[in-house]
Amino acid sequence: MNYAIETRALTKRYGSLTALDGVDLAVETGSVFGMIGPNGAGKTTAMRLLLDIIRPTSGHATVLGRSPVDGGARLRTDIGYLPGELLLEGRVTGRSLLKHYAEISGHVPVGRIDELAERLGLDLSRHVRKLSKGNKQKLGLVQAFMHEPKLLVLDEPTSGLDPLMQQEFLSMVREAKEKGQTVFLSSHVLSEVQSAADQVAVLRNGKIVTIGDVASLRASAVRRVIIDFTDVSANHIRTTLEALPQLDDLTVVDGDIVHVAGTVEGHIDALVKAIAPFHVVDLRVEEQDLESSVINLYSSEARNDN
Amino acid sequence: MTTSFLPLLRRNIADSWRGALGWTAGVAGAILLYVPLYSSFSGDNAGFDDVIKSLSEGLASTLGFEDLTSGAGYVQATFLGLIGFVLFTIAATLWSSAAIAGDEESGSLELTLAHGVSRVQVMVERSLAVVLRLTWLGAVSALLILALNDSSGVGLEPLNVIGGCLALLGLGILAASFGLAVGAITGRRSFASAAAAGISLFGYILNSLGNQSADVEWLHNLSPYHWAFGNAPLRDGADWGSLALIYGIAAVVIVIGGIVFNRRDVSA
Numbered sequence: 044m045n046y047a048i049e050t051r052a053l054t055k056r057y058g059s060l061t062a063l064d065g066v067d068l069a070v071e072t073g074s075v076f077g078m079i080g081p082n083g084a085g086k087t088t089a090m091r092l093l094l095d096i097i098r099p100t101s102g103h104a105t106v107l108g109r110s111p112v113d114g115g116a117r118l119r120t121d122i123g124y125l126p127g128e129l130l131l132e133g134r135v136t137g138r139s140l141l142k143h144y145a146e147i148s149g150h151v152p153v154g155r156i157d158e159l160a161e162r163l164g165l166d167l168s169r170h171v172r173k174l175s176k177g178n179k180q181k182l183g184l185v186q187a188f189m190h191e192p193k194l195l196v197l198d199e200p201t202s203g204l205d206p207l208m209q210q211e212f213l214s215m216v217r218e219a220k221e222k223g224q225t226v227f228l229s230s231h232v233l234s235e236v237q238s239a240a241d242q243v244a245v246l247r248n249g250k251i252v253t254i255g256d257v258a259s260l261r262a263s264a265v266r267r268v269i270i271d272f273t274d275v276s277a278n279h280i281r282t283t284l285e286a287l288p289q290l291d292d293l294t295v296v297d298g299d300i301v302h303v304a305g306t307v308e309g310h311i312d313a314l315v316k317a318i319a320p321f322h323v324v325d326l327r328v329e330e331q332d333l334e335s336s337v338i339n340l341y342s343s344e345a346r347n348d349n
Numbered sequence: 350m351t352t353s354f355l356p357l358l359r360r361n362i363a364d365s366w367r368g369a370l371g372w373t374a375g376v377a378g379a380i381l382l383y384v385p386l387y388s389s390f391s392g393d394n395a396g397f398d399d400v401i402k403s404l405s406e407g408l409a410s411t412l413g414f415e416d417l418t419s420g421a422g423y424v425q426a427t428f429l430g431l432i433g434f435v436l437f438t439i440a441a442t443l444w445s446s447a448a449i450a451g452d453e454e455s456g457s458l459e460l461t462l463a464h465g466v467s468r469v470q471v472m473v474e475r476s477l478a479v480v481l482r483l484t485w486l487g488a489v490s491a492l493l494i495l496a497l498n499d500s501s502g503v504g505l506e507p508l509n510v511i512g513g514c515l516a517l518l519g520l521g522i523l524a525a526s527f528g529l530a531v532g533a534i535t536g537r538r539s540f541a542s543a544a545a546a547g548i549s550l551f552g553y554i555l556n557s558l559g560n561q562s563a564d565v566e567w568l569h570n571l572s573p574y575h576w577a578f579g580n581a582p583l584r585d586g587a588d589w590g591s592l593a594l595i596y597g598i599a600a601v602v603i604v605i606g607g608i609v610f611n612r613r614d615v616s617a
Binding site: 073094095096097098115116119120122123124126128129130132133134135139143144146147148149185186318 | 356367456457460461464465486538
């Protein structure tokens with residue numbers, strides 16, 4: 044089996060609202076796949092379809108080689124799921140609740156629950172409803188990871204976790220990957236996907252805007268350039284640089300040193316060749332993180348829509 | 350698959366035993382309050398009949414107070430047909446609407462369904478948990494009435510006490526089945542509560558209307574309340590056919606709820 048998750052034209056409509064619109068995904072077995080997008084993009088809808096909590100309007104999904112509907116309860120014991128909005132209630136201790144979930148999922152190795160709780164600094168003897176949001180999230184992570192499922196489906200896994208715990212979570216994801224488990228996670232905190240994921244899909248308005256590995260997303264990323272010139276007029280520079288299609292957001296400040304700033308999409312080659320004839324005092328190219336480049340992607344899409 | 354025995358049912362009972370204890374106290378309190386009072390009302394000088402005669406005939410028949418002087422009539426009118434019926438209806442409404450719909454509205458159902466359990470299993474085990482708790486209340490009722498049987502002077506046939514409490518339990522389970530099924534179909538607690546309380550109220554009102562005159566007596570045929578209590582189970586013994594009908598309808602309603610639940614989307 045090559046793919047832990049495969050979807051073809053997966054679509055979910057609620058009346059006139061299209062939550063997920065013809066999504067094609069292929070998540071390789073043993074990889075970490077990130078899905079990012081703003082709230083309401085369809086990330087949670089996609090995950091709930093994979094768990095058979097909701098059913099697709101059209102299209103098809105395959106999870107660990109089976110459709111979620113046909114796979115049923117048996118299939119779900121091979122999945123660890125963390126819901127996006129984790130609501131845990133009840134006058135029970137964390138340990139008792141986890142014991143219950145262990146009874147209705149795959150085999151949980153002895154000592155595994157304590158090991159995970161200790162890692163995350165979670166007190167299992169406290170009553171669930173008295174736990175803070177962060178501690179509830181930790182409980183949710185323990186129940187997702189405890190039976191060492193073949194596939195982890197994690198919706199906004201780091202929400203509510205402090206930075207130290209976010210790092211611990213990322214190392215849990217890396218270890219899962221080393222054991223051959225597949226991890227499918229969503230986030231609107233793009234930096235966490237950036238460091239954990241092999242592949243990233245960007246979702247917007249129920250559609251996939253782009254899919255790629257982190258490196259290629261970075262290559263298509265927008266870079267900020269700052270150049271200082273001397274011995275040249277500001278107008279001359281402006282005319283030259285405005286002719287470059289790759290350069291946007293151009294600002295030119297006149298003075299003894301002419302200060303130029305802008306953003307470049309894609310390769311920087313044309314810009315370098317265009318400025319070669321001039322006297323360049325300083326040239327800085329700042330790589331933006333995935334977050335800024337993806338936000339850029341959203342906004343350019345939005346412009347195309349309008 | 351799950352390897353343990355009825356995990357959802359055990360979880361449900363573990364979560365709810367405190368509440369069930371409270372309901373047990375309520376039901377026991379009602380019996381301990383009403384049944385011993387019979388001895389002070391009965392007898393020639395008690396004048397209980399006069400009290401009843403002073404009520405308008407319509408009111409007395411609506412409340413089922415025509416036959417308060419016999420022990421069977423008294424326990425039927427005060428506990429089985431009134432306080433017990435109200436308590437069982439409220440308990441059934443609360444428990445059945447919480448079982449699926451309440452869990453769905455709170456957002457916890459999603460995580461349960463994401464594990465290795467089928468929708469059918471969830472429906473069956475949670476329904477069983479509600480039925481089990483109601484059965485407990487029914488058993489407590491029967492045992493307490495039997496315990497007070499001699500000292501209070503109501504003088505009931507033990508088998509009839511069991512039959513009467515089975516009739517009461519049947520009405521509770523019928524209400525719960527509507528709450529469970531409507532909750533499983535709609536996922537809305539308010540609809541589930543309305544359905545559970547509604548079926549009990551519907552039966553009670555039709556029975557009362559049917560009591561008013563011979564012209565509308567046919568309404569009794571539509572009333573589960575009348576199926577359960579119309580033949581005076583404490584005095585004459587349970588109508589087992591009617592009880593089978595009540596329990597049978599409850600089972601069918603739960604199955605229909607489970608079938609729809611298995612096909613629909615569960616909301617977050």
